[in-house]
Amino acid sequence: ETVPNTETLKLLSELFGVSINMLLGVPQERICQCCGMPLEEGIISREKDGSANDHYCKWCYADGTYTYSNMDDLIEVCVAHMQDTGRPESEIRAYLREKLPKLDYWKRYEELSDGGQFEAFKQQLMDEINALHIEGLPKVEKLNALVGSYVNLPYRLPNGATVKFLDDNTTYLGNQLPCEFGGTRCFGVLANMDFILICTYEENGEDPELVLYKKR
Numbered sequence: 001e002t003v004p005n006t007e008t009l010k011l012l013s014e015l016f017g018v019s020i021n022m023l024l025g026v027p028q029e030r031i032c033q034c035c036g037m038p039l040e041e042g043i044i045s046r047e048k049d050g051s052a053n054d055h056y057c058k059w060c061y062a063d064g065t066y067t068y069s070n071m072d073d074l075i076e077v078c079v080a081h082m083q084d085t086g087r088p089e090s091e092i093r094a095y096l097r098e099k100l101p102k103l104d105y106w107k108r109y110e111e112l113s114d115g116g117q118f119e120a121f122k123q124q125l126m127d128e129i130n131a132l133h134i135e136g137l138p139k140v141e142k143l144n145a146l147v148g149s150y151v152n153l154p155y156r157l158p159n160g161a162t163v164k165f166l167d168d169n170t171t172y173l174g175n176q177l178p179c180e181f182g183g184t185r186c187f188g189v190l191a192n193m194d195f196i197l198i199c200t201y202e203e204n205g206e207d208p209e210l211v212l213y214k215k216r
Contacts, residue, residue, distance in 0.1 A: 033104035034060035035074060036096075043147075046169075055104070059145045062171030066112060067145035069119050071100055077144055122173060125191045134198055134211060136179045137187050143173040151190060153201065155210040165197060165213060166190070187211075 030039040033055045037043070045053045045061035053061060060067055060074075068074045075096045082092050100106055126140045149168035156162050166172065174190035179200070188208075190197040195215050201208040 030054055031103075032057040032060055034066070034068060034106070035078060036099050036103060058147055058171055060105070062145065065118055066105065066114065067118065067171070067173075069109075069113055069116070071106060073142070073144075074100065125173060125196070128216070129189060129191065129196055129198070132196075132198070132212065132214075134187075136181050137189075137198065138177050138180055140175060140177065140189055143175055143189070143191070146172050146174045146190065148172060151188065151205075153188075153199065153205050153208040155199065155208055157210075165195075191216075 031037060032039055035057060037057050037059075039054060039057060043057045043059075045056040045058045046063060047053055048064040055061075056066075075093060078096055079089060079092050083089065085092070087095075105112060122143050125143060129140045147168075148166040148170045151172070151174060152164050152166040152168055154162045154164050170192070172190045172192050174188065177187045177189065179185055179187060184202055185200045186202075188197075188199045188201060188205075190199075193216065195213060197210075197214075198212040199208050199210050
């Protein structure tokens with residue numbers, strides 16, 4: 001059998017939206033080389049040209065950009081998502097602190113990092129969001145990578161239409177924050193190069209209301 005060359009494999013990967021390993025039928029188990037998450041086809045990261053990068057999940061690497069430059073920040077995010085495993089938080093933290101430094105991204109961080117450019121971009125977004133002075137919204141001090149399909153809520157507009165503003169396959173920066181006035185509703189903050197979106201919702205994203213959608 002003839003195996004296509006690397007460039008052909010990249011083109012096929014982009015065309016069919018699958019990784020090169022899947023095209024080649026490679027059965028090996030893969031994990032994200034930033035967070036250690038097992039990699040399934042639906043959560044593999046993408047390059048700027050749309051081709052799959054099967055070394056990372058789409059939360060840790062998006063459109064050619066690494067989304068984490070601080071291991072402690074990544075551990076906080078992972079701990080929050082692993083608490084339903086039933087393991088004590090201290091045990092999860094110890095596991096991550098032992099595992100993450102062994103992954104390729106963190107071993108090669110000085111080589112792979114962007115010199116702080118992405119962190120500077122996140123800080124710029126936070127400054128812009130905080131400058132809006134949204135009533136009840138606490139100061140935004142952290143933004144995490146969030147995949148569109150998990151946060152693409154439908155909002156009802158004044159004309160009665162229901163609209164979604166996000167792309168399910170795009171990775172955004174965002175966070176969830178409690179309302180300063182108490183109650184059960186939370187604020188959701190999302191942003192990227194093009195816009196800032198602020199909303200409120202009940203638990204599990206129920207009853208979402210759009211507070212602000214602003215082009216940057």
